[in-house]
Structure formats: C-alpha cells, structure tokens
Amino acid sequence: RKLRWAWRLGYISAIAGVAYLGYGVYLDRHPEPQVEPDPSKKTLVILGTGWGSVSLLKRLDTENYNVIVISPRNYFLFTPLLPSCTTGTIEHRSIMEPVRTILRQKKASVKFYEAEASSIDPERKVVRIFDNSEIRGDITETEVPYDMLVIGVGAENATFGIPGVREHSCFLKEIGDAQKIRKRIMDCVETAAFKDQPPEEIDRLMHMVVVGGGPTGVEFAGELQDFFQEDIKKLVPEISDRFRVTLIEALPSVLPSFSKQLIEYTESTFKEEKINIHTKTMVKKVTDKTVEAEVTGPDGKKETVVFPYGLLVWATGNAVRPVIKDLMSRIPAQKNSRRGLAVNEYLVVQGTRDIWALGDCAVAGYAPTAQVASQEGTFLARLFNNMAKTEALEEKIRELSSSLNLQPGNSAEISREIAQYERQLKRIKDVKPFQYSHQGSLAYIGSEKAVADVTWFNGNVAAAGSLTFLFWRSAYISMCFSTRNRLLVINDWLKSKVFGRDLSRE
Ligand code: FAD
Ligand code: NAI
Helix, strand or coil, X not given: CHHHHHHHHHHHHHHHHHHHHHHHHHHHHCCCCCECCCCCCCEEEEECCCHHHHHHHHHCCHHHCEEEEEECCCEEECHHHHHHHCCXXXXXXXXXXXXXXXXXXXXXXXXXXXXXXXXXXXXXXXXXXXXXXXXXXXXXXXXXXXXEEEECCCCEECCCCCCCHHHHCECCCCHHHHHHHHHHHHHHHHHHCCCCCCHHHXXXXXXXXXXXXXXXXXXXHHHHHHHHHHHHHHHCHHHCCCCEEEEECCCCCCXXXXXXXXXXXXXXXXXXXXXXXXXXXXXEEECCCEEEEEEECCCCCEEEEEEECCEEEECCCEECCHHHHHHHHHCHHHCCCCCCEEECCCCEECCCCCEEECHHHEECCCCCCHHHHHHHHHHHHHHHHHHHHHHHHHHHHHHHHHHHHHCHHHHHHHHHHHHHHHHHHHHHHCCCCCCCCCCEEEEEEECCEEEEEEEECCEEEEEEEHHHHHHHHHHHHHHCCCHHHHHHHHHHHHHHHHHCCCCCCC
C-alpha cells in the first residue's frame, strides 16, 4: 500500500511539475502589458548584451529609469557551451536567447538599439553609436545621451600582432565563429577525401591545430576529437588514420588556472585521446597553410618548428576593444591601466562620474569569466535599485519636512513618519562594495570526461572523469538562460547521441 501511495505521489508531483513548466511557458508567451518609462526619470544606458549586462537587466527594476540597451548582438549567448556548437553536438540557436524576449519580461519597457558604440564622451555624457548590420536605413550613426552609463562590451580576441593570425585563423568567441569552424572542419574532410589527393596534402588538411591551451582551446580540442572518433571516422573511413589534433601552448602546461592534479589528468587524457600537446611552444607566424612556432627545449635552447594545418583555431585569450581604448585615452586616471577600464569596488570607472563597467572590459582584480561578469551585473542591479529607492525616500523626507512647518498640529505624527523613512534610508544606503564569490571552474576535456575545481565549504575540491562530466552537464543545464534553452540543449545532446552529429556542410 505504501508503494502505491509513493507512486501516486510521484504521479501527482510529475503532473504538478509539467503544469508549472507549462504555466511558465504560457506566461513567457503572454506577458503582462508593460508600463511606459517616465520621461522625468534618469536615462540609464547599458552597452552590451553579454553575461554582465544581461545579468544586470534581469534583476534591474526598469520602472526606476529610462533604460536603453545598445549592442550589435540582439541576443544573449551562453558561451560555456559554444565549443560544442563547432562540431554540431549542440545547435547554435539552442544557446542564444533573443534580447527582445528578455526585455519583454520587464515591468517597464526598455529601448533596444542594435548598434555598436564607437565612442563615449564622458564630458558631454553621450555615446556615439552606429548600425553596422547589412541592411541600413537613412540614419546609420547617431548619439545617445545618458545620465548613467554601464559598459559591458566584453573583449575581443588577442592576436598580439602576430602576422597572419587575423587573415588565416578562426576565433572562438561568437556564434559566427563556431559556425565558421563547423563549416571548415567538414570542408577539410571533404577536400581530403577528393579524388587523387596526394598523401601529404591529406595529412595537412586533416591536421587541426589549436593555439592556446587555456579552457577555450582545451574544450575545443576535446570536442573536435569526439567529433572525429564518434562520427567522421565512421562515415569517412578512407581518411580516418590521417586525422590529428594538435594543441599549442606557450606556457609549460595547459589549463594553467586549474590545480596541478587536474592539469596532469587533462594532459594524460589528451595523450589517450591522441591529441598532441606542444607546451613551451610560442606561435610567431601564421601563413595560409602553416603555423611557425618557437619551441623551448629542456636545455633552454630555442628551435623553430613548422606545423602544416587544414584548420587553425586561435584561442589565446582577450584584448581590449577599440571603444574602451578610446575611452581610456580620454581619462587621465586610466593612464596606467592596460587590460581594460580600471574600476573601484563599486564598479565605478576610475576618474569618471556616473559610468560603471563590468565583465571582461573592466579590471576589478578578477579573471575574465562569465561567473565574475554575472555577479557584477547582479551587484549593479541591486545598487541601482537601491539608488532609486534612496532618491524616492529622500524626496518623501524632503516633502514631509516642509509640511512640518505648514501643519504644526500634526508635527508629532509627521516626525514619526520621517524617522521611519530615515531608518529605511539608512538600511538601503548601506550597500557593501562588490565582492566576488568563486563557485569553481569546470572544463570539458573530451571523451565524456570533465575536470572541476569546485569551492566546497571554503575549501577546494578537485574532481575529474566521467562523473565530473555528468556534473558539468547538469551544472550548465541549470545555468542556461531559459527553460527553452534548457530543453533545446537536452534535445541536442540526445539527438547527437542517438543519430550522431550532422556532417552536412551548410
Ligand atoms: P560578453 O559576454 O562577451 O558580452 C559583450 C557584449 O557586448 C556582447 O553582446 C557584444 O555584442 C557587445 N558589444 C561588443 N562591442 C560593443 C560595442 N562597441 N558597443 C556595444 N556593445 C558591444 N566563463 C566562465 O565563467 N565559464 C565558462 O565555462 C566559460 N566558457 C567560455 C567559453 C568560450 C568559448 C568563451 C569564448 C568564453 C567563455 N567564458 C566562460 C568566458 C565568458 O564568456 C566571458 O568572461 C563573459 O562572456 C564576459 O561577459 P561580458 O558581459 O563582459 O562580455
Ligand atoms: P586564456 O587567456 O585563458 O588562455 C590563452 C592561452 O594562450 C594562455 O595559456 C597563453 O599562454 C596561450 N598563448 C598566448 N599566446 C600564445 C602564442 N603565441 N602561442 C601559443 N600559446 C599562446 O584564454 P581562453 O582560454 O580564451 O579563456 C579566456 C577567459 O575565459 C579565461 O578567463 C577563461 O578562464 C575563461 N573561460 C573559461 C572556461 C571555463 O571555465 N570552462 C572556458 C573558456 C573560457
């Protein structure tokens, strides 16, 4: 009988879960009417639709400001699963969330301009923007004034001015990059399989080189090897013994930000997977078919090595965007900052008023990660919500104080009310500076294995292997932006497991 009750309970919970999910989807599809922004309120301009800006938007009470969002990308991108899009394990639209959907969920409407900020004038308090999309109207460039500005434009790819990198390699930062890589992999495979292709040309075309042994390079190399082992090898057997993945890293090890045992685990797993790792190897030049690198031997001697390649993916980290460089050159206090906008503990850009920066374009003393950007966004939302409440309370106190003189008969009651507001004001004004809380680092390393450095009760736990892979998957599923994203990603995982990845070249 107990078992029957357990079944009934499970059944009811399942129905309740589905109903709850359905109701959430219904609400998303039929949002409440939005209020129009009040023109007397301050204009808050937010640049970017990445981790930092979207996390701010998610929690910002948009009734308090006239909010304008400006970004050349009209969607949020869940970057942790981007390497999986390069091989078709996940379809790119599954990790994109349209910014219009996000903004439609807000109480007060928010303006969005699909445009790039080309310059910021802190003196005149304006942002110059331009439309760089394919279709352009009569106006392609204009200025947007602001009272408060949040800069969350991220970073661009670092190339260190190495010749040939921009012309010949693929990056891995945006959806377009992942699509380009996916196309190139299949182009290399089909070209290698072309009639009478000479053996050395097949070797070159099937050699996939990844430069940069940080998490992006490592995750991509793992995904690529999976794609080959699970799909390409079966469907294009004639070239199967020629496929090679090489990972080149300038430092003595890959994943330098992970703990030593996880570095060793990754390197030994790559060895088993037949991914070649070349550490202490610094790329100096790239041509259309080769990578030239300087290898430092155990005796300290340097030697030049040439790697012919079919696909080259460049993943050597971040560089400052031109709009940020331009702003930094206008602010004397930013003179010594090299990696982005130096901010204080409240994320205010040093040397400015009413400008905040977050994420990869800001230098707050933390690594450029989604975790940091998203926590900074949450912090700013709380700060701005509090600032608006503070202003409203101060206004109320001012009004009540002036009515004290006009209604002396009610003075006791008014004083009580003022004291109550002052207490609230003190509580709200007491905002602590931003403090990052590190939850840990995760990385997929191929063949259904992952590594994790997780913070656990103030300590650090290092884990690796197949169970960590399941943890990696469940962590990223729970972090996906919406229920729609979650269902699409799960569906993609199932689809690629059951039917294999799609080898068609679009
Ligand atoms: P972004 O998310 O890059 O967003 C910047 C936004 O600004 C974009 O919308 C862009 O279109 C817009 N923009 C650009 N130029 C302009 C302009 N001139 N004017 C207006 N808008 C502009 N971090 C983790 O913590 N965990 C992970 O697993 C992880 N995986 C990653 C995997 C990959 C492949 C990559 C590339 C990064 C990964 N990261 C990860 C790092 C993480 O994605 C970044 O740290 C994070 O995206 C930074 O957020 P952001 O808001 O500063 O910038
Ligand atoms: P990165 O900066 O972490 O690593 C780049 C690597 O390239 C460095 O190890 C560097 O030594 C190497 N390099 C630079 N120039 C080189 C050259 N000429 N030749 C050979 N090697 C060279 O960059 P990545 O991986 O793009 O990550 C950027 C940020 O995003 C980091 O903060 C990272 O933590 C985060 N991220 C986190 C992920 C995760 O947690 N799973 C996944 C991807 C990125």
